[in-house]
Amino acid sequence: MQGLQQFLAFTETAKHGSFAAAAREVGTASSTLAKAVLRLEGSLGVKLFHRTTRQVTLTPDGERLYHRCQRVLAEIEDLHADAAGSRASTAGLLRIDMPIVFGRRVILPLLARVQQAHPGLELDLRLQDGYVDLVKDGIDLAIRVGALQDSSLVARRFASQTLLLVAGPAYLQQHGQPTTLRALSRHRAILFRMPTTGRDRPWQFIQRGRAVTLHPTSHLRLNDGEGMVQAALLGQGIAQLPDYMVADELADGRLVELLPSLRPAAMPISAVYPSQRLLPPRMRAVLDALTSS
Incomplete structure (x- = not known):
């Protein structure tokens, strides 16, 4: 020893x-x-x-x-x-990393229910949009959107995300509603600055069965998804945002979806964790809640 x-x-x-x-x-x-x-x-x-x-x-x-x-x-x-016979208990600390907006809107309410069912569970939650090294940073579980890049991690898909192109009614009344991808070049774009690269995230579409990527000129750039929603509501331009971020605004007419037939393919949302380790009950409780939600 x-x-x-x-x-x-x-x-x-x-x-x-x-x-x-x-x-x-x-x-x-x-x-x-x-x-x-x-x-x-x-x-x-x-x-x-x-x-x-x-x-x-x-x-x-x-x-x-x-x-x-x-x-x-x-x-x-x-x-x-x-x-020691304690694996039957879900008590203990679990460190979870997650995207900011998805974490706030989707994961936090789910984890609140898990903690109500398992009062001994202690959570250390990190909300950020950049990727972390799970092993180096001591993270037990991370929520990630898109294809898994690190082959040393196990991924459990539990949801999906579709990007929607949206704008406010006031903006469309003033500038007109685009009906083709080419028409988008005449409009004001609200773009997301990716935290991992600092570059603008391009707009993605599917046209005639093929993936199409556009790099519009930015009239407004933000590093926060909720800020982009607010900018679109204020009539500052067109934004492409995850469906869960604009569902309420679309439902009550405060935002309008544009070019719905050209939506890009849905991206997986997965819970990922290091592969070479046993899963304690607290981890299994959270994974079960995610996959059954």
């Missing part, structure tokens, strides 16, 4: 960014952790950290080892819980 303690010392140090912070967390001396990491580096024959007087940062070899340690230690935790 001495070797395991060295890996634990390494993992805690990597997580906290310094021997002192890690030592405070685990209740031991920072010199003890430093010596354990040195012994681990010696036995592996690689350098795991770049060290300064104030902090430590992972080397490329350290990054690879840290990712593997996260998965292995998570399984050990689950095995320990199983042996």
Whole structure:
């Protein structure tokens, strides 16, 4: 078990960014952790950290080892819980990452119901539109839209998202209603700035069975979906937005869908999590709620 303690010392140090912070967390001396990491580096024959007087940062070899340690230690935790007979309980902490608007409108109400059914469940929720590294950032579960890029993750599809082209009645009365893709070039575009690239998200359509992508000139650019909805309501132009974000506005006539026959294909919405780990009951409770909603 001495070797395991060295890996634990390494993992805690990597997580906290310094021997002192890690030592405070685990209740031991920072010199003890430093010596354990040195012994681990010696036995592996690689350098795991770049060290300064104030902090430590992972080397490329350290990054690879840290990712593997996260998965292995998570399984050990689950095995320990199983042996202790606590796997029947949904109590414990679950860290979930999700897109901002979809998280607020769809996931938060669902999780509120899950917590009502399982009062011992503790949730740490991160709402952001950029992608995170689940293993590196210690995220148990993430909600993602579109095709899964990371093959090391398991994805459970539980919903879909369709992009709708919309505008307000006042805007259409002033500028006219486009009936073709070509006509869109004469209109004012409200575009979304993608958080991962900083670029404008293009408009997507299906025409005659083929995918079509347009890059309209931006008259207004936002990095927030709800802000785009508000801009469209204020008559500032045409926006392409997920269906769940404009359902109420379309239903009561405050927004109008344009070119509905050219809607792009629906994109999957999935719950994703690291593949090489057992699923504790708290995770299964949330996944079951998502897939049955």
